[in-house]
Amino acid sequence: MEAHPTEEPSMRALMLTGDRTSVVRRVPRPVPAPDEVLVRVTSSAVCGSDLPHYRKPAAELDNRLHTVPGHEAVGVIAAAAASGTGPAEGTRVIVYQHSGCDECVFCRSGEPMFCADRRTLGNHRGGADAEYVTAPTTGVLPVPDDVSDGLATLIACNFGTAYSAVRKSGVGVGDRVAVFGLGPVGCSVVALAVAAGAEVYAVDPIEGRRDLAKTLGAVVVDPLGQDPVATVAAVTEGRGPEIVFECSANPTAQAQVMKLARPHGTVVLLGANNSMEIDPGVDVIRKELRVLGSWVFTQPEFPAVLRAARGLPALAHLLAPPFPADQAAEALAAADAGHVGKVLIDWS
Ligand SMILES: [Zn+2]
Ligand SMILES: [Zn+2]
Structure with missing residues (x-):
């Protein structure tokens, strides 16, 4: 103190x-x-x-x-x-x-x-x-x-966190990306992945958050109305997207992202503050999955975080x-x- x-x-x-x-x-x-x-x-x-x-x-x-x-x-x-x-x-x-x-x-x-x-x-x-x-x-x-001030405050945590996670994920043009949880971190991930040239599926039970993600260029899924795993798998050859971001910290969503991830796919965990259950054999080992954690941007990343944010006028919607x-x-x-x-x- x-x-x-x-x-x-x-x-x-x-x-x-x-x-x-x-x-x-x-x-x-x-x-x-x-x-x-x-x-x-x-x-x-x-x-x-x-x-x-x-x-x-x-x-x-x-x-x-x-x-x-x-x-x-x-x-x-x-x-x-x-x-x-x-x-x-x-x-x-x-x-x-x-x-x-x-x-x-x-x-x-x-x-x-x-x-x-x-x-x-x-x-x-x-x-x-x-x-x-x-x-x-x-x-x-x-x-x-x-x-x-508003954009700088968003950058100070949520956008910076999303930037660092998207960068670590290696998302690129033509990838399919799913984002679970559309608070400011999830929506920032959507904006960055769309800007990187990915096709983005965005999942959240709150309609206003889905509307925001749609404005940012995502295809949206209501997990209470549709099974998000089946829905996204159906548009990714049944195998799942190349990269999945978990931004909700919701236990149901955390289980779903591990099921949705494809063999050789990448799961990025951003939602914290609870424990999650996985079956290592089924969920990770036999899919040869890459599971990444991402916490907060580093200080050396800050100039690039700023450049990315200034290049995304759509962030004003957040x-x-x-x-x-x-x-x-x-x-x-x-x-x-x-x-x-x-x-x-x-x-x-
Ligand atoms: Zn924060
Ligand atoms: Zn130290």
Whole structure:
């Protein structure tokens, strides 16, 4: 826990209060360490990975009961680092969600998420759903002016995650791709796979999310109305698509993607926060399947993430009007209810 001396200025912040409740209240403004910057947050967003914590009773929230949530932040440097390193005051930045020791092989290669001393915004550090957040100088990524706050917030987690996963998958022109789960990550995967020249089948039980995926160029499947495995297999010679992305973290969908994958196919797992059951012999070994995990973009990938996002004007369809900061609790509730598109919070 970072220190919150009572004499420091305060700020508005969203706080989890347990059992699908949250509240915006005034808390002490975080104080940056000498090698950290203070960021005035202009936009944050709710992530699917926030929701399992939002749903917990207060007694199970542990440190998250007293820590500002959120790990997707865009803002402006309000105070440069006292150490004299890092970006200057006034620089517009994305705050990278993980930081580390700055010394190990992973930190030095821009992959602090693998650091043994990983600290994540909204969990081990005060998070993004507030007017101010602190970050190490190595954990802020300058953003060009022509990238809107909404798009930059989408890039900070969901689009960056989708970019890294699509890149790892090797998807190419003429491939068939299935995407299960059409939240902002799944829809970003759809947009990138369509742009790569793939034929994309997109699966989600929520009609508005399917409509969004259709706008992005996918053929859509309602898994409650049709068996998605049989439906997609029927249009891929009965064998299944070359690549399947699992973005829902729904146990039924997780089982379905393993059944749908073709021999020599690729399954990319993006939906986290629960366990899944597989039969290694049937689902993986005898199909000689390639199963990939993909977590978050690395810092060296960031320039390419930005280029990809700026080349996809259709991503604007994912950006619903932001919730004002005073209604941040409603933003969380909307995300929990399966909101269509990215749930943004305006702290400007
Ligand atoms: Zn996220
Ligand atoms: Zn490290």
